[in-house]
Amino acid sequence: MQEAIKTRLQEPPLFEGQQTDARITEQIASIAEHPHPRAWFLWFGIGAAGALMMVTTIVALLAIGIGIWGVNQPVGWGFDIINFVWWIGIGHAGTLISAILLLLRQGWRMSINRFAEAMTIFAVMCAGLYPLLHTGRPWVAYWLFPIPNWLAMWPQFRSPLEWDVFAVSTYFSVSLLFWYIGLIPDLATMRDRAKSKIAKFIHGIFSWGWRGSALHWLRYEQAYLLLAGLSTPLVLSVHSIVSFDFAISIVPGWHVTIFPPYFVAGAIFSGFAMVLTLVIPFRILYPALREYITMKHIDMMAKVMLATGLIVFYGYLCEMFFGWYSANQFEQYLVVNRFTGPYWMTFWALLLCNGVIPQILWSPKMRQNLVVLFILSIIINIGMWFERFVIIAISLHRDFLTSAWGQYVPFTADWTMFIGSIGFFLMMMFLFARFIPMLAMAELKDLWHRLYHGGHGGNGHSGAHTPAPRGGGQ
């Protein structure tokens, strides 16, 4: 009886099939070494076309001015800030996976961290463009940094917008460093496997001559763990500071204390949705990945989405409650305006996409259905975009004086910039898949050895596993 319960409770494996160190290397490294499937060119091409559209928009923007965007009084923060918050939120899942799950010793992070961190970096690149261009004069963006200049002025350090400059630039630099340090041993593997002189040279440069000395590994792991320890509060601080951009003002719907945790949860929610949006097609494109990104991983990610989705939904309920409880007519009006105002559709879409539809994740069957998960992940991405639209446009378009009310309508340039940045993101993801080992090989080998010690033996087939200890950490 007990045995039967034990087998039923036994967790599904983190690896499909039997692995060896050599197999892990071969499967993952060869993806970046061989010519790519035709679908790669198709998707890369679509992404590159989008990136071109974005560049064109930026050129037009610089030549003409931000008047080509739909932002105006009273809605001065339109698509640019909506997309900024959306992209940076997407990026947060990568850091959550790479840093927080490392500290929590979640072994399942090992197979998706490289991929998710790459996503973080490209998402933050997209995010950073928007406020930079929104300044209207990006060529003097250095004013944002405390560099002594001829104006003899310093940035306003008491403004959350200035905190944002520091938070986002630190976040981008530290994420890039964390990602690159994780890559060094794998690039050394690529160097040792490279057949051509040029490939060997390039990988040799980028791997810094890594040779896997035991003392080097000791220091490496210390540094890696500490970087994770620093990235964890960093990622929480970044989205908290992004939420301060709103919460420190007195605009109805923005001036709420729940914003930092609610923003962070929303960021992780949308980020995991984006990881699934990318991972599911990548598993089809590169079947070798299925051995490492198993249904168990997908299941875990779906559960994280469900949990963070509920936190976000709780945030919506809190906003409604506090709107009523504030006894402030402007706050109360905002709640009514969200339900029935001119942008009612976005608010209802947000409740549907983020609150109602993700509840299907309670069903284990749905968490195993890749088609459902893929569609759901896109719905959540859209829903989270609507959330930012609701927060920004609905709050701004009707504030304290009726005479100052207005409408916000995005123009063509808003759409080309937004869709273009998605294209740029896609292009970067496919370039990443082409040139860099997509999964962290050294970490996967480490995990394999922790889970099934002496894993070069024959205990590898699914079902025959000894109950897996939660590997990970350090």
Add this chain to the structure above:
Amino acid sequence: MAHVETALKLHGIIAEFATTDEIIEAAKRTREAGYKKFDCYTPFPVHGLTDAMGVEDYKVPWTFFFAGLFGAIALFGLQVYTSVIDYPLNIGGRDLLSWPYFIPITFEGMVLFAAFTGGLGMLAYNGLPRPYHPVFNVPQFERASTDRFFLCIEANDPNFEPSRVYEFLKSLNPISISEVPE
């Protein structure tokens, strides 16, 4: 330098192993045999290996700590200097030293300095970048980043005597033993 040299100047002698258990055992026995200058090379961090070798190192964590401390003080100091000393702005008589408002950037400065000094410092302590190293001369070493584990006893060890080292390594039952030319 101008000694009579054999044709090959040695960096050391390297043995190749197939499993993590073997490399840990080999490191333990090498240490017990009294060798001081030896190193292990593995494709991933093997836990327990540095303990077996008797290696300890805490430079990296301290670097992170002091760099973080420096970053926090530097950024806090910058904000105090600019807001209180260099360009004080009297806005409704509010405090110039509004320190709670300086905390977010102080925190970001701490993270930025700690991460970069510590991360790049780790590589510097390891003597990287170093594209060339004698161990790369051994053909089998290509697999050191894939699935093989190596132990190299170096020629600058006081007890280094090629034939004895060779015999000792042989007693560890490696897959192969090779000389590493300098």
